Amino acid sequence: MPPQILLDWFARARRPLPWREPGISGWQILISEIMLQQTPVARVVGPWQTWVERWPVPSAMAAETTGEVVRAWGKLGYPRRAMRLHECARVLAAEHDDAVPDDVDTLLGLPGIGDYTARAVACFAYGQSVPVVDTNVRRVIARAVHGTQQPGNPSKRDLVDARQLLPDDETAPEFSAALMELGALVCTARSPLCDACPLVDTCRWVALGKPAHDGPPRRTQKYDGTDRQVRGLLLDVLRGRTGPVERARLDLAWTRDTAQRDRALDSLLVDGLIEITSDGLFCLAGEA
Structure with missing residues (x-):
């Protein structure tokens, strides 16, 4: 993976995100x-x-x-x-x-x-030459270096792979950001834009003819009807008020499955996100 090619692409294509501004x-x-x-x-x-x-x-x-x-x-x-x-x-x-x-x-x-x-x-934040590996980076490395469509399960090998790619100079932090940006904008999970990729000429996956993923199918996370959705609805009730609320208000947030609602409410209490006041009302943590 030629570092300078990726750095040159990043200089042209990087998103103007506010946390990338000087002085952050x-x-x-x-x-x-x-x-x-x-x-x-x-x-x-x-x-x-x-x-x-x-x-x-x-x-x-x-x-x-x-x-x-x-x-x-x-x-x-x-x-x-x-x-x-x-x-x-x-x-x-x-x-x-x-x-x-x-x-x-x-x-x-x-x-x-x-x-x-x-x-x-x-x-x-501090310009240190350390490997930074997220889902986007793992996917780019899987394709460009290992020739597979999707990365395997996260492992210590991910950091080793990323470290081996880092330039041995002051451009290492910029290279890490560029690698991440490439995965977010070009080497995407479902529809990679290989024709627009600066690494297309050296990508092993492309050289192999873009073989399909032959491992376990990727699981997609649903949201509708999950405990996570119910937790969010319950928190919405409390976020929208400045004081404690009675249980009846929370019950109205999810009537489809009362057992699921009770389970979600209990989990919010266990996580410490909400509390019960001395008179049996519910509130966000620290507001009892």
């Missing part, structure tokens, strides 16, 4: 990476801009209740990410001088920060 802090990069997990870029831009204006440093978020942060999370999905980011903000404010650390090992010790997020922050 490690904290603001961290917010973007948490929001972008399992959420399309188009849905993240607006909320990210609102969040970095409202909470420019970790201590500003740490001063809020968990419930207020979850309320601000809105429709981004998987609200536990908001709760974990709030926990992370408290640790950063108390133990890291209100700043995000620049090394992977320290980042991994923060609440809610996994291997991908730690490496992404170290790379994109």
Whole structure:
């Protein structure tokens, strides 16, 4: 995979995303990476801009209740990410001088920060030469390097593959971003734009005639009727109010399956996203 060809393509094709602008802090990069997990870029831009204006440093978020942060999370999905980011903000404010650390090992010790997020922050916020592997990167490597249509299950090999591709100079962080962008815009999962790909002449998958995926079928996640949908509807009731609500209001959010509704409500309580007040009402965490 010729690094300069990919870098030249990225210089022309990169999206003008706000978290790529000069002067963006490690904290603001961290917010973007948490929001972008399992959420399309188009849905993240607006909320990210609102969040970095409202909470420019970790201590500003740490001063809020968990419930207020979850309320601000809105429709981004998987609200536990908001709760974990709030926990992370408290640790950063108390133990890291209100700043995000620049090394992977320290980042991994923060609440809610996994291997991908730690490496992404170290790379994109602090310019470190570390491999950053998401679904897009895994797909590009599977095709361009290994000649398979889809990557296998995530493994330690992914980091090894990505590290071997990194240029041995100061362009490594830019290369990581370019590899990710290529997977997002060109080497897509269902309809790759091979004719527009800067790597088409060296792509092993193309050279092999684009063989079809011969592994287990890719599972698609449905949303309608799932516990995740019901959890979201219940949270919507609480996000839309500034105080606790009675159980009857929550019951009206999902009447299709009462057992499923009860299960979803219990899971929100177990996760700590909502609480029950002393008089039996329901509210977002920290607002009892």
